[in-house]
Amino acid sequence: xxxxxxMIDYFEGDTTLDIERQMFSEISRNxxxxxxxKNFLLIDKAMKASVETFTSPPDLTNSIxxxxxxxxxxxxKVRQLPFAFLKNKxxxxxxxxxxxxxxxxxxxxxxFYPFANNKSVAADNNNIQPGGKTGNNFPLTASREIKxxxxxxNNIYAKQQNNKKVFDNENDTQGLGEGSxxxxxxxxxxxxxxxxxxxxxxxxxxxxxNNDKSVFRTFNINYSEPVGFSFGIDNTPDWSIMxxxxxxxxxxxxxxxxxxxxxxxxxxxxxxxxxxxxxxYTEYTGKINSDTLYLYKxxxxxxxxxxxxxxxxxxxxxxxxxxxxNLGVNKGGFIMRQGxxxxxxxxxxxAFALGFEYTYYRFFHQKDWFGTSKVGINYGVLIKF
Amino acid sequence: xxxxxIYKDEELVPLFRKQNESSDNxxxxxxxxxxxxxxxxxxxxxxxxxxxRDIIQDTWFxxxxxxxxxxxxxxxxxxxxxxxRNLINKYIKIQKQRSELFINESGIHLDGLKINLNLQLSxxxxxxxxxxxxxxxxxDEPFREIYLLRKINDLTYTxxxxxxxxxxxxxxxIYWKASLTMNDLLKPYFEEKESERI
Numbered sequence: 001x002x003x004x005x006x007m008i009d010y011f012e013g014d015t016t017l018d019i020e021r022q023m024f025s026e027i028s029r030n031x032x033x034x035x036x037x038k039n040f041l042l043i044d045k046a047m048k049a050s051v052e053t054f055t056s057p058p059d060l061t062n063s064i065x066x067x068x069x070x071x072x073x074x075x076x077k078v079r080q081l082p083f084a085f086l087k088n089k090x091x092x093x094x095x096x097x098x099x100x101x102x103x104x105x106x107x108x109x110x111x112f113y114p115f116a117n118n119k120s121v122a123a124d125n126n127n128i129q130p131g132g133k134t135g136n137n138f139p140l141t142a143s144r145e146i147k148x149x150x151x152x153x154n155n156i157y158a159k160q161q162n163n164k165k166v167f168d169n170e171n172d173t174q175g176l177g178e179g180s181x182x183x184x185x186x187x188x189x190x191x192x193x194x195x196x197x198x199x200x201x202x203x204x205x206x207x208x209x210n211n212d213k214s215v216f217r218t219f220n221i222n223y224s225e226p227v228g229f230s231f232g233i234d235n236t237p238d239w240s241i242m243x244x245x246x247x248x249x250x251x252x253x254x255x256x257x258x259x260x261x262x263x264x265x266x267x268x269x270x271x272x273x274x275x276x277x278x279x280x281y282t283e284y285t286g287k288i289n290s291d292t293l294y295l296y297k298x299x300x301x302x303x304x305x306x307x308x309x310x311x312x313x314x315x316x317x318x319x320x321x322x323x324x325x326n327l328g329v330n331k332g333g334f335i336m337r338q339g340x341x342x343x344x345x346x347x348x349x350x351a352f353a354l355g356f357e358y359t360y361y362r363f364f365h366q367k368d369w370f371g372t373s374k375v376g377i378n379y380g381v382l383i384k385f
Numbered sequence: 386x387x388x389x390x391i392y393k394d395e396e397l398v399p400l401f402r403k404q405n406e407s408s409d410n411x412x413x414x415x416x417x418x419x420x421x422x423x424x425x426x427x428x429x430x431x432x433x434x435x436x437x438r439d440i441i442q443d444t445w446f447x448x449x450x451x452x453x454x455x456x457x458x459x460x461x462x463x464x465x466x467x468x469x470r471n472l473i474n475k476y477i478k479i480q481k482q483r484s485e486l487f488i489n490e491s492g493i494h495l496d497g498l499k500i501n502l503n504l505q506l507s508x509x510x511x512x513x514x515x516x517x518x519x520x521x522x523x524x525d526e527p528f529r530e531i532y533l534l535r536k537i538n539d540l541t542y543t544x545x546x547x548x549x550x551x552x553x554x555x556x557x558x559i560y561w562k563a564s565l566t567m568n569d570l571l572k573p574y575f576e577e578k579e580s581e582r583i
Binding site for chain 1: 424514536
């Protein structure tokens with residue numbers, strides 16, 4: 001028997017150990033035989049792999065089923081083990097990314113927490129009693145360590161409410177009531193208490209020197225404080241729970257981008273509306289010509305419009321946690337999302353958000369309803385005004 | 386709903402004989418398992434796409450009829466190939482001519498049917514797989530058939546001998562010869578790849 005024939009038998013599993021030993025011994029002494037062996041191996045693998053390229057065309061499959069009186073059954077539901085999606089390489093990469101971000105934020109908070117330990121010496125404006133209670137007309141200042149106010153969601157919300165009241169007072173024809181400390185304010189203590197706040201505004205200072213009450217009221221208004229609205233931009237990568245059988249042919253511009261407009265209705269609740277560009281993988285069946293059942297597999301690029309309700313259960317300094325429910329609609333069906341995350345209030349008018357969400361998409365085809373779901377993360381920036 | 390993926394062929398066939406609400410699913414499972422290999426056998430042996438379609442449809446039709454009549458089907462793939470082979474032989478007899486295969490730069494011409502080779506290569510992701518498929522279709526009969534039955538349809542030499550009516554030794558000899566011819570035909574490709582690698 002030729003050595004090539006032995007090689008062929010070897011790939012068919014038709015050789016004994018002795019023959020294999022003899023074959024490999026001969027191969028090891030001859031470079032040409034090594035190449036031959038490799039070629040047989042490559043051909044064997046390619047022929048076996050080629051079977052997958054002989055899939056029946058859909059029209060032939062339908063024709064066979066129709067001729068035999070069978071219909072293609074709806075997709076058998078893939079049994080998903082709990083947390084099986086963690087094995088998905090994209091999801092595991094995302095988890096690593098999220099964990100890295102959280103760890104980085106934790107380190108930043110630990111070392112650079114901007115408010116808790118930042119003790120400064122400042123003029124204590126509150127120590128100056130209006131109406132000359134200090135006993136003389138000289139400006140009296142006191143030095144002590146004070147804790148600046150922390151930026152937290154509750155504080156920001158309180159400021160917002162305060163701002164609204166101030167604006168309301170401006171419209172009040174009664175002005176400041178009798179007995180208000182502003183009534184009795186003297187030039188000297190105005191200088192003392194308001195020095196650093198008004199120094200940038202020469203015209204205001206002049207008006208105060210003229211003891212103009214209406215201008216003095218503007219002294220109390222901080223226009224930079226947000227009034228409750230916020231504008232959010234988020235990136236929202238996600239992964240289908242059902243394993244996609246196809247990849248999107250293309251994705252539209254701004255895919256996985258979400259733009260939202262929100263309003264704080266209380267310190268714990270925020271409502272809002274959003275528009276989002278997203279991909280949703282669907283599998284469903286439908287009949288063509290009323291008797292042939294087709295299985296559709298699609299990667300849809302959709303623009304969804306939704307309404308949010310966000311609840312803030314816990315605050316930890318500038319970081320607040322939130323839970324969110326979203327109901328949405330797009331041209332294919334309805335969307336329900338639920339999720340949670342954290343929001344870092346870096347400044348009074350700027351926050352960063354990081355969260356996760358579960359999305360269920362319910363859609364209608366012909367006379368049937370179908371559903372699909374996905375999980376995702378979202379991270380973005382929130383501008384408050 | 387039962388997951389019929391876990392059933393063996395010999396368990397599915399008796400289930401398939403009983404006409405009930407799961408018949409669709411049982412047939413679907415058998416179809417999923419065996420259609421690709423059946424398609425490969427028919428497509429490589431017969432070049433005319435319309436004829437291939439008819440042969441595949443008729444094969445499944447005869448298979449279902451045989452199963453419902455209670456015929457002994459211990460090996461589904463072997464049974465399907467047996468039916469397909471008879472149909473292909475009938476087709477060849479009616480045509481009274483063997484398909485001729487020519488390859489030139491622009492593609493393959495099969496009895497007037499033109500297949501764009503470049504298109505085929507671009508559609509299939511693995512260049513080598515498509516080349517091997519084409520080269521296997523260049524083998525003469527009976528080498529092509531026996532090579533396919535062994536490599537793609539996974540039938541044993543004994544099953545192939547039973548289907549083709551040849552002796553076991555004849556089948557082995559033909560298979561060896563087919564394998565060596567495949568290797569020879571692909572040698573220029575391997576050498577080109579080797580030189581690119583170096």
